[in-house]
Amino acid sequence: MKIVVIGGSGHIGTYLVPRLVRAGHEVVNISRGKRAAYADAPEWAQVEQVTADREQQDADGVFGDTVAALRPDAVVDLVCFTLDSATALVERLRGETGHLLHCGTVWRYGVSHRSPIREGEGTPPFGEYGIQKDLIARMLKAETASGGLATTTLHPGHIVGPGWHPIGPLGNLDPEVWRTLSAGRTLRIPGIGAEHMHHVHADDVAQGFANAVERPEAASGEDFHMVAPTAMNVRGLAEAAASWFSQDADLETVTWDEFRAGAKAEHADASWEHLSRNHVLSIEKARTLIGYAPAYQPDEAILEAVRWLIDHDRLEVERPLAV
Structure with a gap:
């Protein structure tokens, strides 16, 4: 597949992009071009780099065009933080891209009332970051349920890695x-x-995204926790x-x-x-549906x-x- 990764030089992308290349995919990384990945890997030599300022392009209403013009089979969005930005991308990719995978957060939940928390069963979020991520996850699930774009949201815990x-x-x-x-x-x-x-290694999060890319039928319309065991x-x-x-x-x-x-x-x-x-999160759903196995x-x-x-x-x- 041709896979576009938005924000692929960050914590998760450092591990995800080489994973996707090793799996035989054609990978394009969209970033602001201000820094290299946290860890070097030979697979980066095979990655097409596209420089784009998402915040500015969102303001101009053209970021979705930038992504769609690459004609991807799947898009992995690692740096979307507002409902407006996510909605604009969905509307532009609907009918043109097979699968949109979004990086959420376990902060879509507020204080813990029950442990472990299963997907969608936590308390309402607080703080703008968590609130926006929760709204995005709900919008994406509704989009797929209504017959629109196939979407998946993966919610990492506190991401850890060298660098x-x-x-x-x-x-x-x-x-x-x-x-x-x-x-x-x-x-x-x-x-x-x-x-x-609830921490998680960045490479384990990358594994979750790669697994969801490879299993679109199981992942479509779902959201998953990406945390350590x-x-x-x-x-x-x-x-x-x-x-x-x-x-x-x-x-x-x-x-x-x-x-x-x-x-x-x-x-x-x-x-x-x-x-x-x-927070203590369950990963049973991710284990069962997409074979998530954090190392x-x-x-x-x-x-x-x-x-x-x-x-x-x-x-x-x-x-x-x-x-």
Whole structure:
């Protein structure tokens, strides 16, 4: 097939584009052309690169024309964040493209009431990002159900991989968390540490998209969670991370007010966004319908990312990794 990937040089596309090439597909990557993929691979030499500013082209009403002009059999949209943008693309591709696959998010759900959450059974989202992604997923499902364009939405958890900072044990990007754990110092955690996060390696998400491309009959009209086989809570991830440096995690539970008082606002806000949702997602539907088989547990994926950051002088720690 000829497959157009929109935003293929990002976290997921870094792994997805080479997968699609290895599977024998003709691949076109549409991006702003501002950066290369996070990891190099020989398959990129076979990929056609198209430079386009989606935001500007959406404003001009021509982005759908850019995609349609490539005459793709399938389109993988990794960088769509508003209902208006998604709707415009669907309307332009309807009747011309066989399958549109959209990257959603587990933040289409709000706070957790039941675990694991099955597709479509979470609470209503909060925050503009999650709200828009939920609206897009619902629109795509309705589009296919009404006999229109065949669509599939895949909802990743917190994407992890070498080349960027992972969401850490406190649900934020604060590098001091890793330094504290590596030194065996006391880490203040908000709440009681039982709050969950559901990470996923970027290559596992890529696997899910590739499987859905290969199984359009099973994937059409569906949405799937793309997460690791298990989720980890604050305590578990902190203890695992400390052990990578031959340390025991020394955790002090504090109230959210106390935590905010001792943290930068950006880190405290990120912690609240991640931990208040307390997500644990089911992947049974993806396993059954499209053969999704994630290779990484959350701590394995995060360790790989932390190792890369340390090796490339992007993260300072007190002790070297012992694993």
